[in-house]
Amino acid sequence: MTKSLPNVRGTVTRNKDLGGLTWLRVGGPADVLFQPADVEDLAAFLSGLPTEVPVFPMGVGSNLIVRDGGVRGVVIRLGRGFNGIDIDSDRVTAGAAALDAHVARKAAEAGLDLTFLRTIPGSIGGAVRMNAGCYGSYTGDVFESAEVVLRDGTRATLSASDLNFAYRSTTLPEGAVMVSATFKAPNGDPEELTARMEAQLAKRDETQPTKDRTAGSTFRNPAGFSSTGREDDTHDLKAWKVIDNAGMRGATRGGAVMNTMHSNFLTNAGGATAADLEDLGEEVRKAVYAQSGITLQWEIMRVGERDAPKAAKKQ
Template sequence: MSHTLPTPRGALTPNRPLADLTWLRVGGPADWLFQPADEADLADFLAALDPAVPVFPMGVGSNLIVRDGGIRGVVIRVGRGFNTIEIAGETVIAGAAALDAHVARKAAEAGRDLTFLRTIPGGIGGAVRMNAGCYGSYVADHLVSVRVVARDGSIHDLPADALNLAYRHADLPEGWVVTRATFRAASGEPAELAAKMDDQLARRDASQPTRDRSAGSTFRNPAGFSSTGRADDSHELKAWSLIDAAGLRGHRLGGAQMSEKHPNFLLNAEGATAAELESLGELVRDRVRESSGHELQWEVIRVGEP
């Protein structure tokens, strides 16, 4: 990149490979990786950054395929300055880098029920962007507000309604970075909440390939969700069953594989490239379209250059 970048207090690294920052362990380099020291550092940097330079906020890389050619522009990854968890009454305020599982556990210890977050891979920033959900409960059910730094460096506190949360979706402009989220959580007995989370973990481990290298669910469930992102449990159609019916459970392409245990999990089984993972996903979409007429939509985010 020919642009001159501002000098922040946090770490700014040129040509930084991203594979080790994603759960699938694939992907080429970012032109620049910026790890801001804190919210003010992030705001100052974005305010001074040429508006022509693209910005991609990256969470903990749990739901992401970075293509082999890497990402042009600046990848922003919030870390230590953004992982606080504060609990006051029924309010839980979590930094964007706080892991969903940690937030669920901390809240439960304080007698607050955000147990649905316990089995969701990733951090709070990503959970907000994707309106993450599990066991019939979604971010939309609990979110009060989010704090964001806009692409121009301005800082905004947005009510949850402003995000138009829908199934696996939030309205956030390109280049805006979530820095923290405020949730409202019902009360519960810490021991009961802990037991509930243990049960959720056992159910997840029994049905999902949690020990394999995956990015969580690969495709969205095709239907059966209302506009708020809440599940309609009467609707049986699931992405995994369509993939299974198309004969693709365990199907391999190079080092990429659809899980034998849960066919909607795309695995880096053996040194896969991003291209192999994405190509296998597209093959699955083609076969499911042919066999059932349904159009699977990616849930895993794919970014960067081939």
């Protein structure tokens, strides 16, 4: 990792442990964690950063396993300066660091329906990148545009056609950091929207381990709803069902467990390493394949190295 980094107004921390910044509370350090002061600071940093240094933007880590050896290169995490929410008629523009729940509540107060975001524990950057969704609505359904800073420091506006929204995926360019996104939301009555969000929160608590250390659904549904509406892209078979059929509900490895309340929630039940979690996930994939012939695909993003870098040899 490069010794000299561009001068910035934000915060640069070398060898910063990322575990505490993720929902699963596992993972090693980033070579460098950069928290830009604002979009100009971010753009100047990226344009001055040698092109060979990898860049990984993270949100609030609710869909991530950071491996135990940490992440080489620069991890960028947006904070204050990127969490504003502006509402203009039926359009909501939110900073990429704004929490989905906060955006949903603000929109509802203004009579705009982004209620599906209320129970997703991520940030707007993560919601767009992952095409997050639930209860039949997806980020791609309401998305209009996103402001990004590309890896070379140039700024761009991306439209839905640039991002190719599909089930839990988009084609955001590698190393691009989203700084804000604009959504066009349907109208609704504020009181009804608030009541719907409360009902959804209650439903979550009844059906999912919302108080445990998880990263949400571990595997994509082999078939589940999708925002594309294409006939070849419906997903009705649930991952939890095939995991149950393979007898893996409650399976453990070290401190990792396939949650007994919802078997598609890989959980840090205490003291798990990233390797425990990832290895248990792989064991589940093998068991499901052996039992049903279905290859489960990870929905949780796994980033970084399994092992810490070897210390540089002393001369």
